[in-house]
Every structure is written in structure tokens, then in C-alpha cells.
Amino acid sequence: MTRTEGGYQWREQLNVGNDLIDSDHKHLIELINRVQSCLGASEGVLTSAMNEFSKFLDVHFSREEKIVRAACGEPLAQQIYESHLALLSTLRQIQKESRGAASGSRIQQINGFIGDLMVHLIKQELLMKPALSKFSPSFAPG
């Protein structure tokens, strides 16, 4: 993962070998870049970028958990599920506290969260790769 002036860039090394997950991750990076480009914008603009990001993160995590459970089994599925829960709880907290909070600390919280999510994408989700390689890239559990 590299962060340039234009934001984070998706790289081949992030490929986990499942089309649904990989295309979700690309979209996630676009939404992260949008949030970061709105950090200096008005409260309303930032809140709406954060809402879009958070809504998609929910959808993506559920989709990914189904795929991981079906393709990789335990204990990885549980590990990823728990890590998703922790990330979502931090994000909810940031969204709840954001009203009226100083913008400097809000920016720090958001950037901190994005950093944690990136570490998750790089370190944890790549653990799915060996198991996913035994399935077609178009694998989607019913």
C-alpha cells in the first residue's frame, strides 16, 4: 500500500484472489481517499463522506465474512470476524463522538482508524490468500 498525494493506491500485492473481495477493496480505497480529501471540508461534507464509507464497510465486511467462512474455515474466519467487529466498534465511536468535537481531534481519530484498517487489509486479509487460491476467483458462497 502506498499513499501518494492523490491518496492510497490499490496494488497487486493486495490481491487476495477473490473477485468480490478484491473489487470491494478497490472501492474501499476510493472511499477512504474521498474521506481524507474531505478532512478539511465542512462538517456536513465530511459527515456524508464518513457515512458512505461506513455503510460500505458494513456491507463489505459481511460479504467477506461469508466468503472467508466458506473458503478458509476456522480459525481464520473467527479471527477476521473479531477484527471486523473491533474496527466497526471504533468507527461507530468516532461517528458518535464527532458531533461538536474539535475538528483537529476528529481528523486524528479518522486518520488513526484509516491506518488501522489499512494494517488489517495488508496483514490480516492476505492470510486468506492460500485458501482462496484453491477456489475460482469468481467463488461466491450461496
Ligand SMILES: [Fe+2]
Ligand atoms: Fe476486507
